[in-house]
Amino acid sequence: MADRDDLLAANDAFYAAFNTKDYEAMDRVWAESVTCICVHPGWMTLATREAVMASWAAILGNPGQGKILPGAAIVSIVGETGIVHCRELVAGAGIVATNVFVREGGGWRLALHHGSGVARMEG
């Protein structure tokens, strides 16, 4: 289960970087070896590391940005890829997120984040 624990720790590090508005930590979360893809709720796809990190600079620099409460993670590991699908609660709004990690330098780095709003959060 160490692999799964490491993957969940990497997922937690993503949300910790978000919640502490720590751009440097967010930069360490994201992969260097593959195309980075990010969809913020309602946004078009960002598909370069530069575009993804520029979006985080704007979001983390926004004084009005609330924290994310993540939960209900579903975890799959297939070879060199780890998928964490979870819920996010942001200022009372329900979001579901797909986070795809790849192995890099002995750890898990985020290759894809896709967050989207749900009409009604249940359970």
Place this chain on the structure above:
Amino acid sequence: MADRDDLLAANDAFYAAFNTKDYEAMDRVWAESVTCICVHPGWMTLATREAVMASWAAILGNPGQGKILPGAAIVSIVGETGIVHCRELVAGAGIVATNVFVREGGGWRLALHHGSGVARMEG
């Protein structure tokens, strides 16, 4: 590039199953070996194969369901996992989709589909 072509063919097969409302073909698209995860735009996460296929039965059985025009695919292959992130145009509405495939029986099968609406489609 054969691997990439096979992955794009699997992605095309997903949209072909949708557009021809062919439940049996949709059933063949989805993985058997891993947790199946599906987010339809605005829906909560479906996280069992049974729940995912039940949703397709409802969607494909809906006479009012329009076709999807997919495009702008971004492809990453990492070991046994293939990621296709693309746009979907459905009845003029813009959607972005993350499709994660895994290798099964020599082919690519869909393990995760996450579609979400965008406020404004560009490019």
